Amino acid sequence: MAEQKTIRLKIRRQDGPDKPFRWEEFEIPYREKSNVISCLMEIQKNPVTASGKKTTPVVWECNCLEEVCGACTMNINGQGKQACSALVDQLEQPIVLEPLTKFPLVRDLMVDRQIMFDHLKTVHAWIPIDGTYNLGSGPRMPEVKRQWAYELSKCMTCGCCMEACPQVNSRSKFIGPSAISQVRLFNTHPTGEMNKHERLAPLLEEGGIADCGNSQNCVRACPKEIPLTTSLADLNRETNKFALDRWLRK
Amino acid sequence: MSTTQTSNHFLIRRVHSLLGLVPIGFFLTFHMILNLTALGGAKQYDLIIETMQGFPGIMIIELVVIFIPIAVHAIYGTYVVYTGQANVLRYNYARNWFYIIQRISGLYTVVFVVIHVYLLRFGEANFAALSHFLSQPLGLIFYVLGVLFAIFHFTNGLWAFAITWGLTVGPHSQKVWLYTLGVVFVLLSAIGLADIAAFIK
Numbered sequence: 001m002a003e004q005k006t007i008r009l010k011i012r013r014q015d016g017p018d019k020p021f022r023w024e025e026f027e028i029p030y031r032e033k034s035n036v037i038s039c040l041m042e043i044q045k046n047p048v049t050a051s052g053k054k055t056t057p058v059v060w061e062c063n064c065l066e067e068v069c070g071a072c073t074m075n076i077n078g079q080g081k082q083a084c085s086a087l088v089d090q091l092e093q094p095i096v097l098e099p100l101t102k103f104p105l106v107r108d109l110m111v112d113r114q115i116m117f118d119h120l121k122t123v124h125a126w127i128p129i130d131g132t133y134n135l136g137s138g139p140r141m142p143e144v145k146r147q148w149a150y151e152l153s154k155c156m157t158c159g160c161c162m163e164a165c166p167q168v169n170s171r172s173k174f175i176g177p178s179a180i181s182q183v184r185l186f187n188t189h190p191t192g193e194m195n196k197h198e199r200l201a202p203l204l205e206e207g208g209i210a211d212c213g214n215s216q217n218c219v220r221a222c223p224k225e226i227p228l229t230t231s232l233a234d235l236n237r238e239t240n241k242f243a244l245d246r247w248l249r250k
Numbered sequence: 251m252s253t254t255q256t257s258n259h260f261l262i263r264r265v266h267s268l269l270g271l272v273p274i275g276f277f278l279t280f281h282m283i284l285n286l287t288a289l290g291g292a293k294q295y296d297l298i299i300e301t302m303q304g305f306p307g308i309m310i311i312e313l314v315v316i317f318i319p320i321a322v323h324a325i326y327g328t329y330v331v332y333t334g335q336a337n338v339l340r341y342n343y344a345r346n347w348f349y350i351i352q353r354i355s356g357l358y359t360v361v362f363v364v365i366h367v368y369l370l371r372f373g374e375a376n377f378a379a380l381s382h383f384l385s386q387p388l389g390l391i392f393y394v395l396g397v398l399f400a401i402f403h404f405t406n407g408l409w410a411f412a413i414t415w416g417l418t419v420g421p422h423s424q425k426v427w428l429y430t431l432g433v434v435f436v437l438l439s440a441i442g443l444a445d446i447a448a449f450i451k
Contacts, residue, residue: 079340167334174333208260210263213330213334214349215346217337233416233418233419236415243261
């Protein structure tokens, strides 16, 4: 990588959901192998803009710092990414940081991704095994299935697929690719399969799988390389069978 | 939580998808192949149009097989366009461009079909009428775009159709189907442009 004396950042600031936004530029000393989080930490130590104006520290969220929790997801140079694994040496400068646009803003780069967790509740993205007595061990999962199901389990509900999806916006109720892919994960599990109707039924409603627009941005945006479009197509097949069967038995 | 609530949302979306092929896609293909008879000259073409318009119950067939399916597909499709929010500038991917062109071509085709039907079904339906329209440069551009956009919307729609109906699940089969439809697009476009060429002689 070329020698750089400083790291330049351009950050979209907003003090609250109803406050106006502003752009602030920062210039911090170059350090090798920095990521966006370490830049934000550097700004936090001395919150002064590139033009020498004192400002408030930039608000952002982070947690695991190893790209498995999804908390630090933000728009970096226009695309949703994790700030912890976004390496400065691989980014064009100034590095433009903006909050995700598909979720309610809290402050600066911090958004509320609650809706994604609500969608997981909508599609019953869990396996109900709790009861009043020991149910014993469940059926075994075939190894071949486990291998691809494991890939789906890497989802960290970060919101990159929601950010990239043109069908996720204020005019649409689409729950997005991640929740739909979780339906495939839990319906594949031999114990989860016993309740698969509870996960397929919500996908037939408004905002469900039929609202996918096949732009296939999700599979390219996913930092965990989850085959989201394969999950969507597979669940198209499953929901078609399920809907027809349910209607014929009515 | 109750899981017994049912809406017709899924059914409407699937009907919308199916209508694109049956009957609209089949009609589009048939319509363009039939119009190749215009290559045989004005007399032959006008005779065929007259014969077709003389079929008993042609109005009912037109209404049920052509008008209603296209109207439903167009009206619901316009709503689908409204529920999307394009982001090709930030996510500059080929499939994302197809997503937006699918919507633009759909809307253009609606405008095209309305004018096309108004001029030739309710107006004078003969070789001379279309020939006159196509002799104007703007009329010609309007028609060439209409034919190409309609064919694109149909063939790219078939790509999504295969996903919607759960036929092409994995990326490889989706890619093979994409290239197959690329060939279909070229073939249908050749037919469509030959139709237009027949009228500008």
